[in-house]
Amino acid sequence: MPSRRNDGGLKKIAIATLGCKTNQFESAAMIEQFKNAGYSIVPFTEPADLYVVNSCTVTARTDAETRRLIRRAKRLNKNARIVATGCYAQVSPDELSKMPEVDAVLGNSEKFDLAAIEKSESSRVGNIAAEIEIQPLRLTSFAEHTRAFLQIQNGCDSFCAYCIVPFARGRSRSAPPEEALSAIGSLRNNGFKEVALTGIHLGGYGRDLTPKYSLEDLVRRILEETNLPRLRIGSVDPNEFGENLISLCASSPRLCRHFHIPLQSGCDSVLRRMERPYASADYHNLLNAIINAMPDVFIGSDVIAGFPGESEEEFETTCAFIEEMPFSNLHIFPYSKRPGTKAASMSGQIAPNIISRRAAKLREIAARKLGNFLGNMIGRNIMVLGERYDESSRMVRGLSREYAQAEFPGSPEDINTERIVTVTDIRNGAALCRREEN
Numbered sequence: 077m078p079s080r081r082n083d084g085g086l087k088k089i090a091i092a093t094l095g096c097k098t099n100q101f102e103s104a105a106m107i108e109q110f111k112n113a114g115y116s117i118v119p120f121t122e123p124a125d126l127y128v129v130n131s132c133t134v135t136a137r138t139d140a141e142t143r144r145l146i147r148r149a150k151r152l153n154k155n156a157r158i159v160a161t162g163c164y165a166q167v168s169p170d171e172l173s174k175m176p177e178v179d180a181v182l183g184n185s186e187k188f189d190l191a192a193i194e195k196s197e198s199s200r201v202g203n204i205a206a207e208i209e210i211q212p213l214r215l216t217s218f219a220e221h222t223r224a225f226l227q228i229q230n231g232c233d234s235f236c237a238y239c240i241v242p243f244a245r246g247r248s249r250s251a252p253p254e255e256a257l258s259a260i261g262s263l264r265n266n267g268f269k270e271v272a273l274t275g276i277h278l279g280g281y282g283r284d285l286t287p288k289y290s291l292e293d294l295v296r297r298i299l300e301e302t303n304l305p306r307l308r309i310g311s312v313d314p315n316e317f318g319e320n321l322i323s324l325c326a327s328s329p330r331l332c333r334h335f336h337i338p339l340q341s342g343c344d345s346v347l348r349r350m351e352r353p354y355a356s357a358d359y360h361n362l363l364n365a366i367i368n369a370m371p372d373v374f375i376g377s378d379v380i381a382g383f384p385g386e387s388e389e390e391f392e393t394t395c396a397f398i399e400e401m402p403f404s405n406l407h408i409f410p411y412s413k414r415p416g417t418k419a420a421s422m423s424g425q426i427a428p429n430i431i432s433r434r435a436a437k438l439r440e441i442a443a444r445k446l447g448n449f450l451g452n453m454i455g456r457n458i459m460v461l462g463e464r465y466d467e468s469s470r471m472v473r474g475l476s477r478e479y480a481q482a483e484f485p486g487s488p489e490d491i492n493t494e495r496i497v498t499v500t501d502i503r504n505g506a507a508l509c510r511r512e513e514n
Contacts, residue, residue, distance in 0.1 A: 087114075087115050087116065087125045087126065088115065088116045088117075088118045088122075088123070088124040088125050088126070089110050089115045089116070089117060089118070089124055089125065089126045089127075089128065090117070090118050090119060090120040090121075090122065090124040090126070090127050090128070090149070091103050091106060091107060091117075091120065091127075091128045091129075091130060092120040092127070092128070092129045092130065092145045092149075093130045094129070094130065094131050094132040094138050094141055094142060094145075094162070095130075095131070095132025095134065095138060095162070095163065096132065096274075096276070097225050097227075097272065097274040097310055098225075098227050098230065098274050098275060098276055099130050099132060099162060099163075100225055101225040101226065101227040101274055102130065102187060102188075102211075102227065103130045104224075104225070105188065106128065106130070106187065106188065106193075109188065109190055110190070113190060120145070120148075120149070121152075122152070123152050123153045123156075124149075124152070124153060124156055125153070125156055125157065126156060126157045126158075126159070126193070126194070127146075127149035127152075127153075127156055127157070127158045127159070128158075128159045128160075128161060128193060129142055129145050129146055129149070129158070129159070129160050129161070129162070130161055130162040130187065131160060131161065131162035131163060131164035131165055132162060132163055132164065133162075133163040133164040133166075133167050133168070133240055133244055133414075134163075134239075134240070134241065134409075134412075134414075135409070135410075135412035135414075136412045136413070136414075137412065138164070139164050139168070139171075142160065142162075142164050142172075143172075143175065146158055146160060146172075146175060146177050146178060147177055149177070150177040157179045157180075157194075158177050158178055158179050159178075159179060159180045159181075159182060159193050160172045160175075160178050160180075160181050160182070161181070161182040161183070161184070161186070161187040161193075162184065162187065163184065163240075163241065163244035163245065164244075165181045165182060165183060165184075165201065166183045166184045166201060166204055166243075166244045166245075167240060167243055167244045167416070169181045169183070169199045169201045170199075173199050179197065180192065180193070180196040180197060180198065180199070180200070181199040181200070181201060182196070182199075182200050182201065183200065183201035183202050183204060184204055184244065184245060184246075185202045185204060185207060185211070186200045186201065186202060188211060204231075204243075204244065204245060204246035205243075205246050205247065206246075207231070207246045207247070207249060208247070208249065208284075209249055210227075210229065210230045210231075210249040210250060210251050211230070221463070222268065222269060222270070222461060222462070222463050222474075222491065222492040223268065223269070223270040223271070223272065223306075223308075223461065223463070223475070224263045224268045224270070224271050224272070225271070225272050225274045225310075226256065226259055226260060226263065226271050226272070226273055226274065227251070227274050227275060228250065228251045228256045228273050228274070228275055228278070228281055228294065229248065229249065229250050229251065229274075229275030229276065229277060229278055229280065229281045230245055230246070230248075230249050230275060230276055231245045231246040231247045231248045231249050231276055231277065232245060232247075232248055232276050232277040232280070233247055233248045233277070233280065234277060234313075234351075234353075235351070235418075236340075236350055236351050236352060237349060237350050237351045237417060237418040237419040237422070238340075238350060238380065238383065238411065238414070238417055238418075238419040239414075239417060240414045240416055240417055241276060243416055245276050247284075248276075248277050248280045248283065248284055249284060250280075250281050250282050250283070250284050250285050250289070252285065253282075253285075253289055253293070253294050253297060256294060256298075257297060257298065257301060257302065260298060260302050260304055261302060263304075264302060264303065264304050267492060268304075269304075269305045269306055269461055269492055269493075269494060270304075270305070270306035270307070270308060270332075270461055271304055271306075271307060271308070272307075272308035272309070272310055273291075273294075273295075273307070273308070273309055273310055274310040275310065277313070278291060278309070278310050278311060278312050279291060279312040279313045279315075279316025279317065280316065281294060282294065291309075291312070291316075291321065292318070292320050292321045292324055295307070295309065295321070295324060295325075295331070296324060299324075299328050299330060299331070304330070305330060305494065306330060306332055306461065306477060306494070307330055307331050307332065308331075308332040308334060309325075309331070309332075309335065310336065311336040311337070311338060311378075312335065312336070312337060313337070313338060313353075313354075314337050314338070314339070314354050314358060314359045314362050315353050315354045315358065317335070317337060317362055317366075319365065322365055322366055322369050322370075323369070325369075325370065326369040326370050332477040332478070332479070333370050333372060333373040333374060333477055333478050334373070334374040334376070334477065334478055334479035335366065335373065335374070335375055335376070336375075336376040336377065336378075337359075337362070337363070337375060337376075337377055338377055338378040339359060339377045339378065339379055339398075340352055340378060340379060340380050340383075341379065341380060341383065341386075341390075341394050342356050342359075342379075342393060342394035342395075342396070342397025342398055342401075343356065343386075343390040343391075343393040343394050343397070344356050345390060346383055346385075346386055346390050346394070349383065349384070349385060349419075349422070350380075350383060350419075351418070356397055359401075360397075360400075360401065363375060363401055363402055367402050372456070372478065373404075373478070374404040374405070374449065374478040374479045374480065375401075375402060375403055375404050376403070376404060376405045376406065376407070376479070377403055377405075377406050377407070378406070378407045378409060379394065379398065379406055379407070379408055379409070379438055380409050380410075380411050381408060381409065381410050381411060381431055381434040381435040381438055382410060382411040382426040382430060382431030382434050382435070383411050383419065383426075384411070384419050384422035384423070384424045384425050384426065385422060385423065385424035386424075386426060386434075391434055394438075395437065395438070395441065398438070398441055398445075399441060403442075403445045404445060404446060404449040404478075404479075405442060405445065405446045405449070405479075406438065406439075406441070406442035406445065407442075408435050408438045408439050408442060409435075410431045410432060410434075410435040411426065411431055413425065446505070447502075449480075450480060450502045450505070450507060451502055453478075453480060453499045453502075453507055454499050454500065454501065454502065455498070455499065455500075456498070456499055457496055457497070457498050457499075457512065458476040458477070458478065458480070458482065458496075458497060458498075458499060458507070458509070459476060459477050459494050459495070459496055459497075460472075460474040460475065460476050460482045460484065460494065460495055460497055460509065461474045461475055461476075461492070461493070461494045462474040462486065462490035462491045462492060462493050462494075462495065463475065463491065463492075464491070465486065465487065465488045465490065465491055470485060470486070470487070471483045471484065471485060471486065472484055472485070472486035472487075472490045472491070472495075473506070474490075474495075476507070480506075480507050481505065481506040481507065482497065482499070482506060482507040482508075482509050483506055483507070483508055483509060484497045484508075484509040484510065484511045485510075485511055486511065495511060495512075496512045497509035497510060497511050497512060498510045498512060
């Protein structure tokens with residue numbers, strides 16, 4: 077029976093998602109579950125009967141954003157039920173439980189328990205470190221988007237010095253390949269043209285399976301056994317992006333020429349303190365190999381500004397390294413002290429104003445890198461998957477295989493259709509394109 081209010085109307089649920097693509101996938105799975113239970117899904121900015129905040133805890137800022145969203149929900153409907161879940165809830169359930177607005181706190185393993193979300197009046201946060209299997213893939217649609225994320229891996233065994241995520245997500249766990257292939261088939265049958273493979277530590281996919289498997293093995297099977305037009309690979313650490321994966325990506329036009337390869341620092345001494353398992357020379361060689369195999373590839377990365385002990389000389393070494401590398405875009409993270417991590421107790425904590433200055437300089441470099449990449453696309457033909465149509469301008473906006481936002485003249489029929497277009501100009505970070513006959 078549909079879930080109804082006392083006045084007979086369908087109950088309304090709003091879900092806010094913070095953080096990574098894995099969280100986005102899990103929120104989409106929750107939305108599908110609630111739709112099947114008869115709920116009406118509404119934006120988080122509107123009054124609802126039930127609010128769920130699927131939190132992130134990578135930085136203190138995301139913790140604060142979770143608390144802000146919870147308070148906003150209570151203002152929208154003082155009688156609403158409010159549930160906090162996700163990584164902040166997993167790591168710091170007591171902090172959230174103390175908020176008077178919160179009715180229940182659920183951990184990452186409990187977030188799919190619909191009954192607990194609807195009725196539980198207390199915290200239910202299990203021992204995520206004891207989890208040895210990934211939650212079943214249960215998603216057949218993805219909100220109202222033309223592209224879908226598919227979580228094939230969860231957890232992380234790396235324990236980098238700055239990162240709280242292994243404590244929030246547990247050990248690395250992989251979805252069996254048959255289950256992943258079945259999930260892609262379901263998404264394809266529901267009309268999706270692109271699927272992005274996601275995970276907390278995607279490069280570790282398959283190591284926990286029997287027999288052992290690899291990300292490369294799964295990608296090859298997806299290409300061989302499905303008719304998915306566009307496959308995108310999520311973030312992969314540089315020490316796990318091998319020659320065979322590069323060759324596979326270069327050999328298939330269905331694999332999007334877009335890779336996210338975290339760097340964190342371009343200085344070897346900082347990388348060692350971070351306990352990252354590679355050196356800057358390894359990263360340099362990897363990017364050169366990728367560019368040689370796929371010259372037009374989009375390469376994104378993550379960089380941390382102001383890690384404990386980072387001297388001005390070390391910071392400038394990172395800046396020089398980034399300037400040299402063929403990056404297309406960078407996500408810059410000002411270092412945030414996370415209790416429970418090794419870095420939190422390190423000496424040499426950097427003053428906030430210095431961290432802000434360094435982050436600003438890195439963002440300037442990142443903006444220039446993105447501008448150069450987009451500028452080099454002018455005159456090229458690219459393939460764009462239409463996502464939105466603006467009736468007033470009669471323009472279609474979508475995403476290219478290289479992860480560039482693009483606009484071209486079109487119609488509503490171009491939504492969820494891939495078109496060949498020619499880039500004529502760059503404006504406000506998007507490629508303006510001329511439509512070709514196709």
